[in-house]
Amino acid sequence: MMETAEKAWPSTRMCPSHCCPLWLLLLVTVTLMPMVHPYGFRNCIEDVKAPLYFRCIQRFLQSPALAVSDLPPHAIALNLSYNKMRCLQPSAFAHLTQLHTLDLTYNLLETLSPGAFNGLGVLVVLDLSHNKLTTLAEGVFNSLGNLSSLQVQHNPLSTVSPSALLPLVNLRRLSLRGGRLNGLGAVAVAVQGLAQLELLDLCENNLTTLGPGPPLPASLLTLQLCNNSLRELAGGSPEMLWHVKILDLSYNSISQAEVFTQLHLRNISLLHLIGNPLDVFHLLDISDIQPRSLDFSGLVLGAQGLDKVCLRLQGPQALRRLQLQRNGLKVLHCNALQLCPVLRELDLSWNRLQHVGCAGRLLGKKQREKLEVLTVEHNLLKKLPSCLGAQVLPRLYNVSFRFNRILTVGPQAFAYAPALQVLWLNINSLVWLDRQALWRLHNLTELRLDNNLLTDLYHNSFIDLHRLRTLNLRNNRVSVLFSGVFQGLAELQTLDLGGNNLRHLTAQSLQGLPKLRRLYLDRNRLLEVSSTVFAPVQATLGVLDLRANNLQYISQWLRKPPPFRNLSSLYDLKLQAQQPYGLKMLPHYFFQGLVRLQQLSLSQNMLRSIPPDVFEDLGQLRSLALADSSNGLHDLPDGIFRNLGNLRFLDLENAGLHSLTLEVFGNLSRLQVLHLARNELKTFNDSVASRLSSLRYLDLRKCPLSCTCDNMWLQGWLNNSRVQVVYPYNYTCGSQHNAYIHSFDTHVCFLDLGLYLFAGTAPAVLLLLVVPVVYHRAYWRLKYHWYLLRCWVNQRWRREEKCYLYDSFVSYNSADESWVLQKLVPELEHGAFRLCLHHRDFQPGRSIIDNIVDAVYNSRKTVCVVSRSYLRSEWCSLEVQLASYRLLDERRDILVLVLLEDVGDAELSAYHRMRRVLLRRTYLRWPLDPAAQPLFWARLKRALRWGEGGEEEEEEGLGGGTGRPREGDKQM
Incomplete structure (x- = not known):
């Protein structure tokens, strides 16, 4: 026969003849158990960055007991929003005696039983907004003597028991906005004993009258009654609003100024009346309200109304702020505000202005010397003309022209404000910014040009902005950065170019930025980045955002030097969600040189190949995100995290992982937070768990964990306390939706283990002892008889065959x-x-x-x-x-x-x-x-x-x- 057909006899391995007793096996199991001890909560998650802050959001809970039963008694904050609770039973939170904040928003609460909050003696904030409460009954808030803020907004609340709020002796803020209350008097009765109350919000109710009722607490400073149905202010006593400083009556139906004569309003410091068909000047004539206490926004001023307002505001003292919003102003002539007192802030937002010109022309001489803030937002401005030679406003440091329709900005358009520090031109239709538009703004520190239509940035456009620290050009249409465009920005620290059309960057693109620390290039169309691009900022750059670009690498080797190798100060790098389908591979030593990097995000990429040396230089990395790579990654290469000994946060959610090995995770001894949700893991390796000695938070949701004896240790591990495992009681056994990891039957793993070991090993040992002897002594004899038997059988079948x-x-x-x-x-x-x-x-x-x-x-x-x-x-x-x-x-x-x-x-x-x-x-x-x-x-x-x-x-x-x-x- 052929030599190739020959087969070697299998070698025989000897096994020990003894078996371990049950207690010894258990001892070994316990010894090999990880030194970290996990804990978890059935329906809550403890905030990783804020210990004792618990979130139980969207858990479909119908009772708080399902959430709080396994929480520690020293919990500080609890969020139970977006659930389906209809009723709070007495003492529902009794064992959480240290709770400071309780959020019950967006539930279906219809009833609060008396004593529902028993035991919460140190609670400070309670939010019951967006529920279905119709009444606040007596005894509901017992034990809440330390409560400072109570929010009951957007409930169909129609009645408040006179004694419901009496236990809240330290309440400072009460909001009943968005209810169905009919009168202020009933609420005044309920709050009259609250000696610490400072704010009462009753907006968006059905209030038609202020009384009858007792005076409001002397401590009450702010009363909000906006968006109600008040036509008159009858029923309230003259002293009812004696101590109120801020009164909001906006968006009611008050048309008669005489209704205010019944109230004492001299102590009011700010009165909002916007949205009322009211003759404001008649009101000032017949009431005791001070003109400077009235917010003229949204009021019908009529012809010469602006002059009348200014005359009413005359006084020896300068006016801090003049707010003329929603007054329907269309045109402001020269010296339109010269009759006004000296102003520090002028707000002309939400009008119909199409032209403002140079702001100095609107003001008198004394006003120009004092004005500091100018706001003209939400108007119809189309352009900002040149203001060369215009009157100067020496103290003006803040100008905002947001939310207009500005198309062009002329040369030296802000020459009237040489002290300008903050300039907002964002959210316009700006397509042309003159090269000299920003000249002489030597003190400007913040410039916002984002959300416009700019396509080109020209040389010397920012040449005079020597002190500029923040430049925002996000969401424009810039496609090219010409050489020298940022010349002169020696103090710039933040440059935002996100959301533009940049495809390439050259070595000259970032010249002139010696102190740049934060660079945002996300949502552009960059095809590549190189080390020469970042050479001008390599010594200072700390944050680099390259999200959602078109970066792609088709080979694991770079022909050019690694793009970030000279950025020795970079600590935050974002590379997630590259378009159109994400990064598919990372070249070898791609992050070489980033010796100080602390945060790296590679999420939402379809990474199919990651070389084990890619994170070689990232010894200081603390946070790494590789989430949402399920169509690319399957298992990480051995040694990929070997140098990441300082890593604290690792996000591998939906990364397609099938297993966890020591070769990958064995060196992460300082890891605190590990996200592994939505992977293909059938077990969490116990040897890996034992090496993650600093682990504090583990997320294994939606992993197909199996209920086998291999996961027996995991069941015990989940029921201890040190590492928080997210929702440990929801982990099902793979596709078995009615079986759970935390409770599957493990008795089969221990039943008569010693007997089974003996019964299985003893025959095997005896057989292994006999087989070599028989093989050595009688091999050929047995073989001879075996083939003799086969020959006899074959002969019997062929006995009659003659040919x-x-x-x-x-x-x-x-x-x-x-x-x-x-x-x-x-x-x-x-x-x-x-x-x-x-x-x-x-x-x-x-x-x-x-x-x-x-x-x-x-x-x-x-x-x-x-x-x-x-x-x-x-x-x-x-x-x-x-x-x-x-x-x-x-x-x-x-x-x-x-x-x-x-x-x-x-x-x-x-x-x-x-x-x-x-x-x-x-x-x-x-x-x-x-x-x-x-x-x-x-x-x-x-x-x-x-x-x-x-x-x-x-x-x-x-x-x-x-x-x-x-x-x-x-x-x-």
């Missing part, structure tokens, strides 16, 4: 295949002999042994081509043995031996089985002399044609070739 398929089966080694195929086969098959050859006639797919047995029994003779290679072949030896068994069984000589080589006694002695065959059987030698070879073929053919073995034994003197005869040999 053979082949004249001879040729047994040879692959090393002699050329002689067999080139000489033996042509000579015999041309002589009408039918030969069986293994490579041609063996049936594919059958066992080798079965093919050999069939070949021997389906052939009249078996020709063995003997050589040194043949003697060393186990399979050839087997074929000889099978032929011998047939010889013994049938009593017929069917074996013909052909010696290709002269094998001496010394060599033959090592193959005792073949030696015995050669000593007992006749054989033919292959002559090397060509003249003797025809005789050899004649003798071989005659041996194959011979009938019975007895006749063949009588032939003599037929040996072919020379050689020393051996004892007992018979040559043909």
Whole structure:
């Protein structure tokens, strides 16, 4: 047979004969358990950055008990918003005695039982907004003596029990906005005992009257009654609003100024009346309200109304702020505000102004010297003209023209404000910014040009802004940064170019920014970044935002130097969500040089290949995000985090991970927060858990964890306390939605473990002891009887068969295949002999042994081509043995031996089985002399044609070739 068909016998491994007792196994299990101890809450999550602050949001809870039952009693804040609770039972939070803040917004609360907040003696903030409460009953707020803020906004609240709020002796802020209350009097009765109340919000109710009712608490400073149905202010006593400083009556239906004569308003410092059809000047004539206490915004001023307002505001003291919002102003002529007192702040927002010009023209001389803040937002301004030579406002430092329709800004448009520090031109339609528009603004520190239509930034546009620290150009249409565009910005620290159309950056793009610390280039169309781009800012840049660009790398090797290698001060780098489908691979040493980087975000990329050396230089990294890469990553390469010993936060949510290994996570000894939700993990490796000694927060939600004995340790790990596991009681057993990791039956993992170990190991040990002895002592005897049995079986099946398929089966080694195929086969098959050859006639797919047995029994003779290679072949030896068994069984000589080589006694002695065959059987030698070879073929053919073995034994003197005869040999 062929050498390639030979098979080595399997080696035998010895197993220990003893078994571990149950207690020893348990001891080993406990010893190998991780040193960190997790804890979790059924429906809440503790804030990682704010310990004892708990969020139980959107858990579909119908009772607070489902959330608070497993919370620690020393919890400080609790958020139960966006659930389905309808009722609070008495003492629902009794064991949370240290709670300071309780948020119950966006539930379905209809009833608050008396004593619902028992035990919350230190509660400071309670928010019940956006529920379905219709009444505040007596006894509801018992025990809340320390409450400072109560929010009951946007409830269909129609009644408040007179004594419901009495326990709130320290209440300072009360909001009942968005209810269905009809009168202030009932509320005044409920709050009259609140000696600390400072703010009362009753906006958006159905109030039609102020009384009847007692005076409001003397501590009340702010009363908000906006968006009600007040037509008159009757019913309230004159002293009702005696102590109120800020009164908001905006958006009611008050049309008669006489209704204010019934109230004492002299102490009011600010009165809002916007949205009322009221003659404001008549009001000032008949009431005791001070003109400077009235907010003129939104009031109908009529013809010459602005002059009348200014005359009313006259006084010896400067006016802090004049607010003229929503007055329908369309045009402001020169000196329009010269009759007004000296102002510090002027707000003309929410009007219809189309032109303001240079602000100095609106004011008188004294006003120009004092004005500091100018706000003209939400108007219809279309352009800002040149103001070269205009009146100067020496103290004006803040100007805002946001939310207009400004298309162009002329040269030196702000020359009237040489002291300007803050300029907001954002959210306009700006398409042209003159190169000299910002000249002489040497004191400007903040410039906002975001959300406009700018396409080009020109050289020297910012040349005079020597003190500018923040420049915002976000969401424009800038596609090219020309050389020198930022020249002169020596103090700039923040540059925001996000949301533009930048495709390429050159080495000159960032020149002139020696102190830049924060650079935002997100949501552009950058195709690549290089180290030369960041060369001008490499010493100072700390934050670099490259989110949502078009960065792509098609090879793991960079032809150019790593793009960030010189940014030695960078501590925050954002590369997530590259378009259109995200980064697919990271080149080797991509982050080389970022030795101080602390935060790196690579989320929302389809990373398919991450080399293990990519984070090699990030020894100071504290936060790494690789979330939402499920269509790319599968398992992280070994050693990828080996240098991240300072990592605290790792986000691998939806990254497609299948396993956690020590080779990946073994070095993260300082990791505190680990997000693994929505991965393909079936277990959380216990050896990995033991190495994460600093872990405090673990998220395994929506992972197909399995309920097997391999996860038995995980069940115990989840029920301890140190690491917070997010919602540990919700982890189901893979696809079994009714079985949970924290409670699956683990008894099967311990049932009679010692007995099972003994029963399984003892027979195995005995068998392994017996098998080698039997193998050594009786291998060939057993093998002989086995094949004798098979021969007997085969003979029984073939007992009636008289004809053979082949004249001879040729047994040879692959090393002699050329002689067999080139000489033996042509000579015999041309002589009408039918030969069986293994490579041609063996049936594919059958066992080798079965093919050999069939070949021997389906052939009249078996020709063995003997050589040194043949003697060393186990399979050839087997074929000889099978032929011998047939010889013994049938009593017929069917074996013909052909010696290709002269094998001496010394060599033959090592193959005792073949030696015995050669000593007992006749054989033919292959002559090397060509003249003797025809005789050899004649003798071989005659041996194959011979009938019975007895006749063949009588032939003599037929040996072919020379050689020393051996004892007992018979040559043909």
